Structures are given as C-alpha cells and as structure tokens.
Amino acid sequence: MTPLEWGIVALALVGAFFAGVASIGIVRLPDVYTRAHAASKSDTLGAVLGIAAAALAIQTDLATIKAVFLLTFMFLTNPTAAHAIARAAQDQGIEPWTAGDEEGKS
C-alpha cells in the first residue's frame, strides 16, 4: 500500500471512531444539552474526517472539489446548529441535568 492509501485508511478509521463516540453519546447522555455537546463536537469531527478520506480516495477533480466544499460547510453549520438547539432549549427554560437528578433517564 502506498502512503496515500494508509492515510485514507487512517482518516476513515479515526472518523468512524468519532462518529461512533457521537452516536453512543446521543443515545446514552441524559439531557438535551449534553446530547447537543456529543452531536456538535464528535459528530462534526467524524463526518469531516470521513469526507476528507473520501476526497482523497476519489481523486477526480470535480468530485474532490465538491467533497471539500461539503467538508467546509459541515465544519461551519453543524456546530452552529447544535448552538441554536442549545440556545432554544435554554430559551424554553429547560434546566440542565446535574449529578443530583439521578432518578431521570439512565
């Protein structure tokens, strides 16, 4: 395998790892703020690394440019969407989960 192929495999694996962490976080974390935290950080990184691997693997001009555009806008919009959700939740008066609220969801 060439160094480029090793790089693509590494990017895809690390991206899959972060996407998996984000999925577990969205299912297991207790309230909207912590879930938005998982969705904004890990999920963005997982998606961006996955798209970067795809952009390197395709290697035709137009498709690679499209993938890079996708990557840029993923980086811009995904955290902003999570910010908007958290802001709207606070606006609605949802109390953040604390260690005291053990009787809630697992």
Add this chain to the structure above:
Amino acid sequence: MSSDERTGLYVESTIIMTTVRVVAPFVLTFALFVMFHGADSPGGGFQGGVIAGSVVMMLAFAYGIDAAREWLDVRVVATLASGGVLTFATIGLGTILLGGNFLEYHLYEQFLSHATAYGIELVELGIGGIVASVAIGLFFLLAAGFGHAVDAPEDES
C-alpha cells in the same frame, strides 16, 4: 400567549447570524445548481425548491420570524407560487397550441435552437418556485402559532 412573550424577548445570537450570513449565498447557489441539473443528474425542481425555501427559514432562525416576515411579504411568496404554476402551464399548453402533446418541447425548435433544453430548465425553475414558496408559506403559517390560527388565513388572501 407564550409565543407572544418569547418573540418579545427574542435576542439575536451573533454566532447564528454570522454563520447564516456566510452560508446563505452558497445555499441559494446550490439550490439553483440542483434545479438546473435536474434534467441529466439527480436533483430537479422539487429538491432545489426545498433548498431555496430553507434559505428563508435560516434567515428567520437567525434574525427572528418578525424580521423575516417584514423582509419577505406574503404577497411576494404568493406571486412566486402562482408565477411558477403559470410558467409550467404556459410551456406545457403552448405545445398543444402548436399541435403537439402536453410538454412536447421539441415543437419549440422552430423558434429557438436547443428549445428542448430551455423548456425543461424553465419547467424545473417553475416547479422550484412553487415548492420554495409553498415551503416558505407553510413555515410562516406554522410560526404564527395556533393562537393566531384565526387571523392567519386573513393574511394569506
């Protein structure tokens, strides 16, 4: 009741406003790209129209629904929808007037070269206008809340 309190207290977020300002032109360009590529690749008027409508929803999220309503009058939205229907009907029925079937584009070739391509793209644009304006109109109606349901149809007509 509660929706009145919330709109009164709405404070714009710098983060959301900046992102929307950066992203909105690209989204609108992408909407036109999808509409024009409908003839020979995945995409088309329906998908592009929804993407174009989402620009207005993003602006409403960033700047507040009242600012979006002031900026985009309901009459403009209704004109866009009926204009799309009119475009589609004119192109579709025009071929019948020329003695062909509905949407038989190649009959326009006698007036204009590449008329088939232009006809398809114009119909896609018309569909895009209809879908975008209907999506925007539904969003505005939903955002009015159920408390205003009585006067919301008044605004439409």
